[in-house]
Each structure stands twice: as structure tokens, then as C-alpha cells.
Amino acid sequence: MFAAYLMTAWAGGTIVAVVAGVVGFFVVLRGNAFFAHAVPHGAFAGAAGAVLIGVNPLVGLGVFAAGGAVGIVLLGRRARHDVVTALTLVTMLALGALFLSRSREYSAQVFALLFGQILGVSPDQLVTTGLLGVGCLALVALIVRPLLLASVSPALAASRGVPVTGVDLVFALVVAAATTVSVPMVGALLMFALLIGPPAAAQRLARTAGQGLVLSVALTLVTVWASIALAVTTDLPIGFFATAIGALLYGGAAGAARSRRGRVE
Amino acid sequence: MSEPSPRRDPDVVLRARGIAVRLGGVPVLDDVDLDVPPGAIVGLIGANGAGKTTLLRVLLGILRPHSGRVQRPDRRAGIGYVPQKIALDPHAPLRARDVVMLGLDGARLGIPLGRARLRGAVDDALTQVGATEFADARVGELSGGQQQRVLLAHAIVSRPALLLLDEPLASLDPVSARDVVVLLDELRRQSGVAIVVTAHDLTLLLPVLDRVAYLAGGRAAVGTPAEVVRDDVLSALYRRPMRVIEAAERTFVVADEGVTDA
Amino acid sequence: MLSAFFASPTVQTALVVGSVVAAVSGIVGVFTVTRGQSFAGHALADLGAVGGSGAFLLGISQLWGFVLAGVVSAVAMEAIGTRRLEGRDVATGVVFGAGMGLTALFLTLDTLIGGSSNAAISVLFGSLFSLDTRLVPVIVVLALVTLMIVAVIWRWVSLETLDRDLAAARGVPTRWASTLFLIALALAVQLSSLSIGAILSTALLIGPAATALLFTRRLGTAAALAAMTAVVQVGVGCLVSFVSYDWFGGSSWPVSFTIVAAVFLTYVGARAVCALRGFAHPTAVA
Numbered sequence: 001m002f003a004a005y006l007m008t009a010w011a012g013g014t015i016v017a018v019v020a021g022v023v024g025f026f027v028v029l030r031g032n033a034f035f036a037h038a039v040p041h042g043a044f045a046g047a048a049g050a051v052l053i054g055v056n057p058l059v060g061l062g063v064f065a066a067g068g069a070v071g072i073v074l075l076g077r078r079a080r081h082d083v084v085t086a087l088t089l090v091t092m093l094a095l096g097a098l099f100l101s102r103s104r105e106y107s108a109q110v111f112a113l114l115f116g117q118i119l120g121v122s123p124d125q126l127v128t129t130g131l132l133g134v135g136c137l138a139l140v141a142l143i144v145r146p147l148l149l150a151s152v153s154p155a156l157a158a159s160r161g162v163p164v165t166g167v168d169l170v171f172a173l174v175v176a177a178a179t180t181v182s183v184p185m186v187g188a189l190l191m192f193a194l195l196i197g198p199p200a201a202a203q204r205l206a207r208t209a210g211q212g213l214v215l216s217v218a219l220t221l222v223t224v225w226a227s228i229a230l231a232v233t234t235d236l237p238i239g240f241f242a243t244a245i246g247a248l249l250y251g252g253a254a255g256a257a258r259s260r261r262g263r264v265e
Numbered sequence: 266m267s268e269p270s271p272r273r274d275p276d277v278v279l280r281a282r283g284i285a286v287r288l289g290g291v292p293v294l295d296d297v298d299l300d301v302p303p304g305a306i307v308g309l310i311g312a313n314g315a316g317k318t319t320l321l322r323v324l325l326g327i328l329r330p331h332s333g334r335v336q337r338p339d340r341r342a343g344i345g346y347v348p349q350k351i352a353l354d355p356h357a358p359l360r361a362r363d364v365v366m367l368g369l370d371g372a373r374l375g376i377p378l379g380r381a382r383l384r385g386a387v388d389d390a391l392t393q394v395g396a397t398e399f400a401d402a403r404v405g406e407l408s409g410g411q412q413q414r415v416l417l418a419h420a421i422v423s424r425p426a427l428l429l430l431d432e433p434l435a436s437l438d439p440v441s442a443r444d445v446v447v448l449l450d451e452l453r454r455q456s457g458v459a460i461v462v463t464a465h466d467l468t469l470l471l472p473v474l475d476r477v478a479y480l481a482g483g484r485a486a487v488g489t490p491a492e493v494v495r496d497d498v499l500s501a502l503y504r505r506p507m508r509v510i511e512a513a514e515r516t517f518v519v520a521d522e523g524v525t526d527a
Numbered sequence: 528m529l530s531a532f533f534a535s536p537t538v539q540t541a542l543v544v545g546s547v548v549a550a551v552s553g554i555v556g557v558f559t560v561t562r563g564q565s566f567a568g569h570a571l572a573d574l575g576a577v578g579g580s581g582a583f584l585l586g587i588s589q590l591w592g593f594v595l596a597g598v599v600s601a602v603a604m605e606a607i608g609t610r611r612l613e614g615r616d617v618a619t620g621v622v623f624g625a626g627m628g629l630t631a632l633f634l635t636l637d638t639l640i641g642g643s644s645n646a647a648i649s650v651l652f653g654s655l656f657s658l659d660t661r662l663v664p665v666i667v668v669l670a671l672v673t674l675m676i677v678a679v680i681w682r683w684v685s686l687e688t689l690d691r692d693l694a695a696a697r698g699v700p701t702r703w704a705s706t707l708f709l710i711a712l713a714l715a716v717q718l719s720s721l722s723i724g725a726i727l728s729t730a731l732l733i734g735p736a737a738t739a740l741l742f743t744r745r746l747g748t749a750a751a752l753a754a755m756t757a758v759v760q761v762g763v764g765c766l767v768s769f770v771s772y773d774w775f776g777g778s779s780w781p782v783s784f785t786i787v788a789a790v791f792l793t794y795v796g797a798r799a800v801c802a803l804r805g806f807a808h809p810t811a812v813a
Contacts, residue, residue, distance in 0.1 A: 091787055
């Protein structure tokens with residue numbers, strides 16, 4: 001399990017987990033579950049397109065993730081958020097289907113992009129992944145207070161002079177970057193489970209935002225490491241384990257929190 | 266469409282002139298003027314859809330009107346806003362205390378460091394609104410009335426010159442509503458802050474109101490309660506015969522086709 | 528060219544099934560959008576995919592896999608609580624994340640066992656041009672069942688969508704109404720998953736409805752408009768896909784893509800028209 005060739009998997013997985021843990025905390029806090037679902041799907045289309053024209057899939061991932069994320073925020077200013085999200089995500093997926101069909105072969109590479117592959121991050125990509133990850137975290141650190149204020153009440157944040165759309169856009173780009181980092185490993189269709197499951201579990205258990213953030217990263221690390229281990233031993237898609245473990249953590253945390261407080265929701 | 270800025274008047278905390286707003290082609294506000302003196306409590310009264318929240322958002326500066334100008338206190342932090350509700354889930358790990366702390370530095374960039382010295386101001390604000398006992402609870406789990414107190418503490422912690430509250434009494438029972446009115450009166454007595462409140466029922470606020478802006482059909486009748494809550498003024502405002510009736514310690518505004526509460 | 532299009536039996540099947548599915552999706556979609564349940568619709572598509580991919584392992588038709596999984600999920604969702612089906616809800620996200628994980632598992636097994644990736648492709652991206660013609664009557668019947676359910680609960684759901692408490696006060700059995708609606712939603716979504724794939728079925732559900740709702744508030748008018756728009760979009764999509772075979776030397780654009788493209792372009796075009804008509808919205812400063 002710790003063979004040399006798997007070292008990139010462990011390293012990549014750790015970066016993915018830390019970034020997803022931090023970004024996911026805010027995704028859950030802001031109630032952006034659908035958004036976190038949509039951006040990776042859009043990213044997949046970009047990756048499929050990149051594969052088609054022979055470019056590094058990471059580039060395709062990044063461009064489409066950013067484009068989709070920004071598009072949803074801008075279109076959503078004057079319309080129902082959930083409708084805009086649904087349509088944007090489906091359109092990008094359709095583009096992905098188009099690109100897929102062009103390449104005439106159903107490659108394992110594309111399946112891996114959809115459902116994840118432990119060797120999804122190559123040693124060369126590790127550096128880029130690491131840099132993107134650090135960039136994500138830095139951006140989050142920069143806007144953390146306006147982000148929290150906007151999640152309490154966007155109108156309130158606006159009244160304090162916070163450019164709410166600007167904050168939304170920056171956060172959208174952060175999600176896009178987190179997606180680009182995580183999709184090669186966990187898969188486009190399943191990556192959002194990392195952004196939602198373990199962070200949501202952490203929020204149920206934590207008392208303060210600081211605790212929640214730390215716990216979120218910890219639980220996501222556990223999820224990713226366990227998923228890698230299981231995927232290596234069973235040869236089944238890593239994304240499957242990520243979603244399953246994430247769901248278990250969430251269910252466990254929700255149950256524990258409910259019984260601790262001893263009241264019916 | 267812009268007019269020269271009204272000259273800064275030290276006797277007025279907030280001044281609005283000629284405010285007009287159209288939403289979806291319909292004039293929601295049409296040439297509204299309003300002055301808020303320091304330490305005054307002003308009520309924006311009207312039915313749902315009459316434009317109270319729209320006017321509030323214009324006064325706050327988060328909605329740009331089609332025409333008209335608003336002169337506000339000098340610093341952006343000079344206005345405290347208390348929205349009607351929060352967008353957080355019950356499970357969000359944000360304590361009441363944390364929300365109030367954001368009232369001091371929520372708009373700043375960067376990693377929050379050295380916040381320990383802000384604790385004193387936060388505790389004071391919580392005490393002033395009577396929220397100390399639930400200061401460490403998750404704000405999403407509090408009742409509506411408790412959340413409102415937390416939002417009020419958030420608004421006053423930076424010592425603003427003006428408070429704007431959006432329908433603070435709307436979902437409260439009469440006892441809790443009275444408590445809020447008493448609290449607002451105390452706040453302005455202690456710190457001299459001016460307060461603007463929107464409501465669709467005048468009754469509970471009447472004892473503490475210094476000024477009323479009664480909104481209907483995009484127009485506003487502005488003045489003291491004695492000047493505005495009258496048959497002739499309201500009839501002109503609604504453009505149909507209206508009567509003010511005092512009965513059983515309540516004030517009713519009645520139109521010929523039916524009854525509307527004041 | 529057009530005569531060849533209409534003469535082809537594959538196209539004829541596709542048009543019949545596609546139109547039926549489109550009409551149903553458009554009508555159900557209007558309620559879905561006004562109730563804010565787009566996320567739920569998408570979730571039901573993904574959960575249906577669990578059934579669709581599992582069906583291969585069990586050797587039963589994909590259609591039944593989709594439908595069974597969809598209906599079961601709908602009932603479970605209603606049990607958990609409809610309030611939580613908006614896009615904020617984490618629990619929904621986690622549940623259908625788990626569902627998608629299962630889909631991944633089944634599809635991997637399908638590919639391993641079946642030796643080809645056809646299962647994956649048809650589950651994820653649909654098979655409008657490769658439908659088993661024996662299924663057509665079944666699909667039509669299911670579509671009619673869905674429409675019947677919608678017709679029966681129309682009044683209830685209209686009231687309940689506008690104001691839940693008012694509806695309850697008027698004696699509308701709100702629990703039944705919302706459960707039945709979710710089942711209708713599940714059926715509509717699964718039928719469209721079968722045609723254009725689990726990943727894309729949301730397009731037919733949301734797109735035409737959202738477009739129609741830009742122009743009218745009345746549910747009945749919107750439903751009719753959405754249904755007609757959807758049918759046209761499916762037809763255009765089929766046509767473009769068919770015709771594109773000659774554009775690129777023997778490889779056509781997938782029909783699921785052309786349909787979704789039509790849906791998306793219509794919506795964006797409609798938004799542009801509305802913006803040009805210029806409801807002068809005062810600009811929010813923030």
C-alpha cells in the first residue's frame with residue numbers, strides 16, 4: 001500500500017483533503033450544496049474537451065470550472081439560483097458528452113475523470129496541485145470575515161460595505177480551484193461529496209467556527225486516506241468510497257449531535 | 266437624474282430627498298422626503314408591498330434609487346442594520362457572540378488576529394440588549410426574538426449614529442414586541458442613537474415614535490404622529506376616504522371598503 | 528434531407544418517445560421550478576441512475592431500474608421532509624452523493640462483467656436513438672400515468688405551492704399532494720433519463736419550464752408553453768444530431784448534447800429578450 005508509485009496518491013490525496021476540508025466548510029455554511037455539485041460537473045466537460053484536443057486535462061478542468069462557477073454567480077443575480085445552477089451544470093455536462101463522442105473511443109481516462117482514480121494525480125502535476133491548493137487557502141484566509149458575515153445575512157454584509165457579489169465571485173473561483181485540484185483523484189461526479197459530507201459532519205459536532213474548520217479538515221483527511229487505502233486493496237473506484245465514508249460520517253455526526261442535545265429536530 | 270447633494274445639516278442624522286424607485290415598471294416610491302434627527306425614533310409604516318423595505322434599503326445604501334439623494338452619517342460604520350432574518354442553518358457553528366464580534370470587524374480582509382481586545386465591546390453590547398445568557402449558543406438554534414437581539418447587538422457594537430430595523434415586531438407576540446419597543450427606547454436614551462423602524466402596525470410603536478412616515482401607493486405622509494395619523498392626511502395619501510378610530514387602546518385606520526389595522 | 532430524416536424508423540421512435548417525454552417534463556417542470564425543487568429533480572435523476580446501472584447487474588431492463596429507484600427515492604425524500612429539498616440542504620446532497628457513489632460502483636462492475644462500456648454510456652447519456660422499440664408502449668403508458676397524477680393533484684399542488692398553510696386550511700391533504708407530486712417528478716425525470724441520460728435529464732425538466740415562467744406567472748399557461756417548447760427542442764435536437772452525421776465525416780453529434788444545447792440556448796435567448804424589454808431594475812449597489 002505504501003509502494004513508491006503510490007506516494008503521489010497519498011501526497012495528492014492529502015492536498016485534496018486539506019483544501020476540500022477548508023473550502024467545504026464554507027460551502028456548507030453558505031448553503032451552496034447544489035453549487036458545489038454543479039462546478040465539478042462543469043469541470044468534467046472541460047477535461048473531456050482537453051483530452052480531445054490533446055491538452056493537459058488539468059487546464060480544461062480549471063478553465064471550465066472557473067467559467068461555470070463565475071457563470072452561475074453572474075446569471076444567478078437576477079434569477080432563481082437553483083434554476084440557473086441546474087441549467088448551467090447540465091449544459092456543461094452536455095458539452096462534455098459532445099467532446100466524449102468526438103474521440104471515438106470510450107477511454108478509461110474519461111471514466112476516471114467521472115468517478116476518480118487513485119493515480120489521478122501524476123508526479124508532475126503534484127507541484128501545480130500543491131500551488132493551486134495553497135492559492136485557494138490564501139484566498140479563503142483573505143476573505144474569511146466578509147465571507148462569514150455574508151453567510152449570516154447578505155443584506156447585512158452589503159450594508160456594511162461588503163461587495164457581496166465580489167465575495168461570491170471570489171469564493172466561486174476558490175471552489176473552482178478546489179475542484180481542479182480534486183477531480184483528477186476523486187472524480188467529477190463524486191468530488192462534491194468531499195465538499196459536503198465531512199464538513200457537514202464537522203459542523204454538527206463543533207461549537208465554534210474555528211473548531212469546525214479544524215475538524216472539517218481532520219474528517220476530510222480521514223475520508224480521503226481511508227478511501228485511498230480501500231481503493232488500493234479492492235480495485236474499486238475511489239470516488240465510491242469517498243461518498244460512502246462521507247455519508248457515514250455525516251449520518252454518525254447528525255445522530256450523535258441529536259442525541260447529545262436530547263431533542264427532536 | 267441626480268440632484269445636488271443637500272447641504273450637510275448637523276441637526277439631522279439622515280436626510281432623504283425626492284426618492285423615487287421603480288420595480289418591474291411599477292413606481293414603488295415616488296418623490297419621498299425624510300429627515301431623521303439625532304436620538305429620534307422614526308417609524309416607516311405601511312401595508313406589505315407599500316415600499317417600506319424598499320425605502321429602508323435605499324436609506325441603507327444597498328439600493329440605488331432612480332432619482333433622489335440620501336445624506337448619511339459620515340462613516341459607513343455610522344449605520345447599524347438589523348435585518349428581519351438570518352440566512353444560517355440551525356447547525357451552523359457560529360455563536361451569538363461570534364456574530365456580534367463580526368459587527369466590529371466583519372468587513373475587514375485578512376486572517377482575524379488579536380480579537381481578544383474586542384471581547385469587552387462585544388460583552389457590553391450583549392448586556393445592553395439582554396442577550397448574555399445565550400451568547401454562547403449557536404445563533405441558528407435561537408428563537409426569532411433571540412436572534413433579533415443578537416442582530417441588534419451586532420448593529421450597536423460599533424456605536425453607530427443610526428439604527429435601521431426591518432420589521433422587528435412582525436413575527437413577535439405582543440409581550441415580546443413590547444419588550445423590544447422598551448429596549449429600543451432605552452438604547453436611544455443611553456447612547457443617543459437615532460432609530461428607524463419599519464412596521465405595518467402602528468399601535469405598539471406609537472408611545473415611542475417621534476416621527477412617522479406613512480407609506481401608501483408610492484407616496485409618503487411624513488411628520489409627527491399627531492400630524493400624520495389623521496383622517497384628512499391619510500385620505501389624501503390613500504386617495505380615498507379614510508378614518509382614524511381610537512378604540513380599546515388601539516388605533517385603527519379604516520377605509521370605506523373594509524378595515525385595515527393602522 | 529428532411530424526408531430521409533422522417534422516414535428513418537429510428538428517428539420516428541425517437542421523435543415519438545422524445546416528444547412524449549418532453550411534454551411531460553415541461554409540465555412537471557413548471558411545478559418543480561416554482562416549488563424550488565430543481566435540486567430534488569436533479570437528485571432524483573442521479574438516484575434513478577443507481578437503479579439504471581444496477582439493472583444491468585440484475586439483468587432487467589434499464590427502464591424499470593430507473594423507475595423503481597426513482598419512485599423509492601421520491602417516497603423516501605418526502606418522508607425526510609420536503610422543506611429540505613432546496614439547494615441548501617446538506618442531507619439531500621449527502622444522500623445523493625452516496626447514490627452516485629453506488630452508481631460508480633455498479634457501472635464499474637457493469638463494465639467489468641459486461642466487458643464493454645455500453646451500460647455506462649446509456650445510463651449516463653441516454654439512448655434516444657437506440658431504444659428498444661418494445662419499450663415504447665411502456666414509456667407512453669408511464670408518461671400518461673404521470674400526466675394523470677399531475678391532473679388529479681393539479682389544484683392541490685397549485686394551492687400548496689403558493690401557500691402551504693392556506694392550502695392545509697382549505698382541506699388540501701398537503702402530505703399526499705407533495706408525495707404524489709414527487710412521484711410524478713420522479714417518473715418524469717426517469718423517463719427523460721432514459722432518453723437523454725441521467726446526467727442531462729434535468730435539462731428537459733428545468734429549461735423549458737424556466738423559460739416559460741419568464742413570460743407568464745399562470746401555472747396552466749406556463750405548463751402548456753413549457754410542454755410545447757420542450758417538444759420543439761427535442762425535435763430540433765434530433766434533427767441537428769441526425770444532420771450532423773454529414774458535417775464531420777461520419778460521426779454525429781450526440782442527440783443528448785443537441786437537445787440540451789437547444790434547451791440552454793432557448794433559455795439564454797429568453798433571458799436576453801427580457802433584459803432588452805428592460806424592466807428598469809434599480810441597481811443593487813452591493
